Amino acid sequence: MNETTFKVRFLDKDITSIYILEDSTADACIKTLMEFNGTLAIDTETMPLPQYRDYPKAGLSPHLATIRLIQIYDGKQSYVFDLMFIKRRKKLIKLLETKKFLAHNAVFDYKFLRKLGAKHIELGCTRIIYKLISHAVYPTDAGLSASLEALCSTILKSPIYKDAQTSDWGEPNLTFEQVEYSAVDPIAVWELGKRFKNGINKFNLWKIYKLTKEAQYPICEMQLNGVGLDVDKHTANIHAWRDKLYASKKILMEHLGTTRITDTKIREWLGANLDPYTLSFWPVTETSGQLSVSASTFSDYEHLEIVKPLTIFKKFQTLCNTFGDQLINCVNPETGRIHSDFNICGARTGRLSSSKPNLQNFPRSTIYRQVFIPAKGKILVLADFSQIEVRVAGEYSQDKVLLDAYRNGSDIYSITAAHLSGKHISEVQSGSPERQNAKALVLGLMYGLGANSFCSYAKKGYGVEVSQEKASKDIKEFRKLYHSLRSWQLDQTAMCQESLIATTKYGKIRCLAADNWYGSSLNTPIQGTASEINLQSMVNCYHKIKGTDIKMFNNIHDEIVLECSKDLKNDAIKVLKDSMTDAYLQCFPDGVVNNLVQPSWGYNWGEAK
């Protein structure tokens, strides 16, 4: 298709669009846009680099693809710049760096624009805004899609046809449908932005939007940087897992009389072979009432000979299936590293989520995590917030016992354990059953755990046996010890039952589901605010490391991992300590920050922790 001016129809209007292939036209259009006052809507289409044309989903990776089209809408006209033919990179970048922009899923475009050479772009995101508003309005995410295509239908009532999105954007001669589609995208973003303003105002979401918007920059850099994978070590781990898996599978194959060990087969076998007495006590699943075949159930019945191989089988099946080869498949062929997606407001509390692969749920043991490595000659420096959620609960409730404990640098779990067991605090060692018990109690009870669940939780999570009576007594004691926390909880749940709305410190609003409001009403302000402190830390950190050789490596809710050369180790530690402490104080100006941030370092992630 040649350079041309055409009309696209969107929201019952015909909008002039221009497909730009020549530098002289580009110059004139950039000049017009430079004179624009306000926020421009932007979108990009990407094409795989020639050598990765056949690589699956290469167009989504800024390392395997490049920008083909940049589309900008100024409220009057849609400009489609074709970078395959236009040479004016510097002018375009100047435009990007000068004006303010709005995009849908802006981090995606920003990654490519950064690779194109842009240093910093003022960039809003309609996807983030949509998330913030929909979390405030709808009790669940069920059936809601945050894609631009979906929002055109649901919000603008003006469907767009995304067939073109997955088309071949590397073909020099684009079809009219492709160019037409690309011209519509920024118009849709513009219109969404217009409508969303009311929502942000209505729910007073400006502060949380500002934070999440700023957080886009460190998150973008983190994704571009990625994490290194020690493929040899990881492969060795996988082989060890498989050996154990096959050994246990062999035993099970004999017992079950089949080569295919599935949950259904295990259930059948258990039903037919367990003695009636054991069967009557065997746990069943939540919704369908089937026999439980979870690893934790098996570990409860390990005294039965047959259950032993089941426990092992389950464990190593999970490791192999979830944390095995997939990781190696995620290694980017260009960078040799893994570049996960991090989803801003991925959780309704406001937490980040991570996917493809999820870098936030990798097993904790050193032997597993040591496969994540920095670039050659570099180290990892990390810091995590110590007991951030308990601290936030303390700040919310201003519970004196809780806050004093942190002020004095004492261990909250030990204090609780001492109180409950009647022992002196010096007798409650770290790792002792009393302290483990208390830890389960503190974390669970913050979010409304009951005596019933507490028993199974203590056993499952911490291997601590607690009777119902003991649990009830412990809960009462806990509420007496932290009585201000308790009254905050009572206020909070009473308020949320009435309003079905929970909020965070930065003003994120979560509409609670009528059938799941109780626990969430306690959890949302705490987990949500903790995640805001995390985001603020990343923002602070981003400004400190910009222009240095310190890079963002990973973020796991309350932990930030940096990558740098060894001689920058102390700088990186200071960056983390300051960024995180400041973030906490930005949220709670009179907050207690003793022993708040715990830094460490190592040659790989496992060792650094």
Add this chain to the structure above:
DNA sequence: TCTCTTAGCGCG
């Protein structure tokens, strides 16, 4: 054959 749901489990 495909899509959706359920159960289960890794992390915080």
Add this chain to the structure above:
DNA sequence: AAAGCGCGCTAAGAGA
């Protein structure tokens, strides 16, 4: 009256 929360990924089964 009582009630822990938040994710993403996988396999298997159900439904169309």
